[in-house]
Amino acid sequence: MxxxxxxxxxxxxxxxxxxxxxxxxxxxxxxxxxxxxxxxxxxxxxxxxxxxxxxxxxxxxxxxxxxxxxxxxxxxxxxxxxxxxxxxxxxxxxxxxxxxxxxxxxxxxxxxxxxxxxxxxxxxxxxxxxxxxxxxxxxxxxxxxxxxxxxxxxxxxxxxxxxxxxxxxxxxxxxxxxxxxxxxxxxxxxxxxxxxxxxxxxxxxxxxxxxxxxxxxxxxxxxxxxxxxxxxxxxxxxxxxxxxxxxxxxxxxxxxxxxxxxxxxxxxxxxxxxxxxxxxxxxxxxxxxxxxxxxxxxxxxxxxxxxxxxNTVTNIKDPNSSLGAEGTKGTVEFRNVTFSYPGAEMPAISDISFSMKPGEVTAIIGGTGSGKSTLVNLIPRFYDVQKGEILLDGVNVREMTQKHLREKIGFVPQTAVLFTGTMAENIRYGKEDASDEEVQHAAEIAQASQFIANMPEGYQSVIAQGGTNISGGQKQRLSIARALVRNPEIYVFDDSFSALDFKTDAKLRAALKKETVDATVLIVAQRVSTIIDADQIIVLDEGRITGIGKHRELMESSAVYREIVMSQLSEEEIA
Structure with a gap:
């Protein structure tokens, strides 16, 4: 007291x-x-x-x-x-x-x-x-x-x-x-x-x-x-x-x-x-x-x-002075990164090293519990690594303020979270001062414009608490539009296409490819069809990288990837 x-x-x-x-x-x-x-x-x-x-x-x-x-x-x-x-x-x-x-x-x-x-x-x-x-x-x-x-x-x-x-x-x-x-x-x-x-x-x-x-x-x-x-x-x-x-x-x-x-x-x-x-x-x-x-x-x-x-002091603190504030392009590099959750016996990810470059799509695939979501949560510093470092254009993310770092990232979480308010307000959550044209453009890229147009009041239609009045796929598309409207340097999609049908998934990825031509894109997915055309696919298994390369390369070099592909695609599709 x-x-x-x-x-x-x-x-x-x-x-x-x-x-x-x-x-x-x-x-x-x-x-x-x-x-x-x-x-x-x-x-x-x-x-x-x-x-x-x-x-x-x-x-x-x-x-x-x-x-x-x-x-x-x-x-x-x-x-x-x-x-x-x-x-x-x-x-x-x-x-x-x-x-x-x-x-x-x-x-x-x-x-x-x-x-x-x-x-x-x-x-x-x-x-x-x-x-x-x-x-x-x-x-x-x-x-x-x-x-x-x-x-x-x-x-x-x-x-x-x-x-x-x-x-x-x-x-x-x-x-x-x-x-x-x-x-x-x-x-x-x-x-x-x-x-x-x-x-x-x-x-x-x-x-x-x-x-x-x-x-x-x-x-x-x-x-x-x-x-x-x-x-x-x-x-x-x-x-x-x-x-x-x-x-x-x-x-x-x-x-x-x-x-x-x-x-x-x-x-x-x-x-x-x-x-x-x-x-x-x-x-x-x-x-x-x-x-x-x-x-x-x-x-x-x-x-x-x-x-x-x-009195609880957060483990993640901003540095006294932020580096890399200007002239960044979006190159992300993991160097020997290891991370464990508090109280866990084993690390969630161990000795992770790879890099992502602007204009390229990097995909992460692996079984349940392989550490995919853990890895992407480290980029915006939701958690801090225990060993190794994550670099953004050569600057350790720990040497950047959280605000500055997160301004560069369009993050779409695994579970789509929407807020009570209108469709437009939820999309503008990514960029508060976005114009109506920017909101509509983001919705079109995210394949959300059609279902929004069918709503009684269009972009002014109110989303109920928790988004209970729209479907799971519609939630995901609004979450993607929210990330797109801010036009960031880095896009992180954490299994954000799982609720979409194959047709919508394909159309959305095609539209994204044109929209994110100069950005660094990271996609975490369960479906091989979502990431088959990625410039770089990272295969995770039990928190470790077991393979990096394109689809055809991994089909020859990675047994884990080959097993995932064969469990999802027919022989004709693989061929």
Whole structure:
């Protein structure tokens, strides 16, 4: 929580004003019992009606002043907490946006969503209470003790017994609750993960009749969270009865011993009434603190989780100065590149060396798990290599800023990802200032213009969340158009033609060949027909290169390639 206090700096003036308002309100509340004591001892006992009206009217003014301060303090506290939450969410989102894929794998998408939403909300709610109660409670407690002591020093011994009991109860209950609050947030992550998988995979779930299984899986996660929540709430709920028992017993003790002191002439009735009020204020200040201790453990867990994200340093960093900023053409070279995923026993790719030149098409083919996608993810630095280096026009990509590097690449991922918005907006995602003509040209090359024209509103037709209102092949063609519209120096197609029929695939590759004549093109494919005409084919097997060359060369030299070809093409096609 303390580490997050830096996000309160923009609101320092407002925080100070809240503390002043809370101080004035507390002084108002502390002054009222003394005024009531004067009314009883000087007005009621002496039958002085004018005194009663005068002091009573003054009490109303003091109470009204305290109420106004309370309203403004609550308003400002809410404003501060809302601004704090907004700034913290923005910082967290910006920080996460700079993560490499390794950090996403480490923290998990579901957990990052929970931390950005629920965890920040927990901290935000506690901040409102801290500004109001955390400031007010100590003032009321200390001020109440001073005022009670001023009324009767010996009677404060009752409070000396009651207060340690309250403090001990709060400490024990809070200590029991903190581990459970931490468990609750982790179990909330689990629910988010299960729910996210359920919503994104609904087609698979239904097609395999696994709806009941998924319901059971969600119910188990939900019940697990509920059990922990009930357990922690039982512990926290025990705090209020303990408080009320101590409060009522303290009141009885004050009346009992106060009555004895009144009868012995050591105390006046009005003073005892004021003492009871101060005792109530002291006890209620501890009740306010106890409410804080109900929320602070959970908020502290949330704060730790937020700080864990903010303290996570991405492995991929920009250099202090970027090289190769001007005059690049698009030559890419891998030199003895080896890469392993965190925690993996074996490298995903090992000792990879090859080069790609502008005007040429390089293709990568291999079996499942051979390292094709891993290799292409290293070019835009989604991950950094452990050994070797990747060069762009002779400059190590680590010596270039990520922004500069990625501006040169048109990347089409294996899984087509579209965003909620129009067709045109999704294509313009590759180039924000692209003209309508550029958007339409990219769509034509990607063989997407025909199906877009058939949509009700053409390029202004809205794509549903996740692109659920268009087919897989249409998604891929829009993803390709998104890469084409930016006219980059390097094109990377990571198995981006798999959902296309053979006719569309052939037409698209023919159009691409004309469009990318001066660019470096890298195609990862499963289908031999997609890459058969490539200038250079790289055959991967178990993370290693087993062959480089053109189709006919590899048919003679690479057993792995020959096996892939023979499994897909007939003898006539091979001939």
């Amino acid at each position: 303390i580490k997050l206090s830096k996000f309160l700096k923009p609101f320092r003036a407002m925080v100070f004003l809240v503390l002043v308002l809370v101080l004035v309100q507390s002084l108002s509340d502390l002054y009222l019992p003394t005024l009531m004591s004067d009314i009883v001892d000087k007005g009621v006992v002496n039958g002085d009606t004018n005194y009663i009206w005068r002091i009573g009217g003054f009490m109303l003014l003091v109470a009204a002043g305290g109420m106004v301060c309370s309203i403004f303090a609550s308003y400002l506290s809410a404003r501060i907490a809302a601004g704090f939450g907004r700034n913290l969410r923005s910082k967290l989102f910006s920080h996460v946006s700079n993560f490499s894929l390794q950090e996403f794998d480490q923290l998990g998408t579901a957990s990052l969503i929970t931390r950005t939403t629920n965890d920040i909300t927990q901290v935000q709610q506690v901040l409102v209470m801290m500004l109001r109660m955390m400031a007010s409670a100590p003032m009321m407690c200390i001020g109440g003790i001073i005022m009670a002591y001023s009324k009767d020093a010996k009677l404060t011994l009752v409070l000396a017994v009651a207060i340690p009991i309250l403090v001990l109860a709060i400490v024990i209950i809070a200590k029991s609750g903190i581990p459970l609050f931490k468990a609750m947030q982790i179990k909330l992550d689990t629910i988010n993960r299960v729910l996210r998988e359920n919503l994104t995979g609904i087609r698979v779930i239904r097609s395999f009749n696994r709806v009941e299984h998924e319901k059971k899986r969600f119910n188990e996660a939900n019940f697990d969270l509920m059990s922990t929540a009930i357990k922690v709430n039982k512990i926290m709920a025990s705090m209020m009865p303990i408080m009320m028992v101590v409060l009522n017993l303290t009141t009885v003790a004050i009346v009992w011993f106060g009555g004895i002191r009144i009868s012995n002439g050591h105390m006046q009735v009005g003073d005892m009434m004021a003492f009871i009020q101060y005792a109530m204020q002291i006890m209620f200040s501890f009740i306010m603190l106890s409410m804080m201790f109900v929320m602070i453990p959970r908020a502290s867990v949330s704060a730790v989780r937020i700080n864990e994200v903010l």
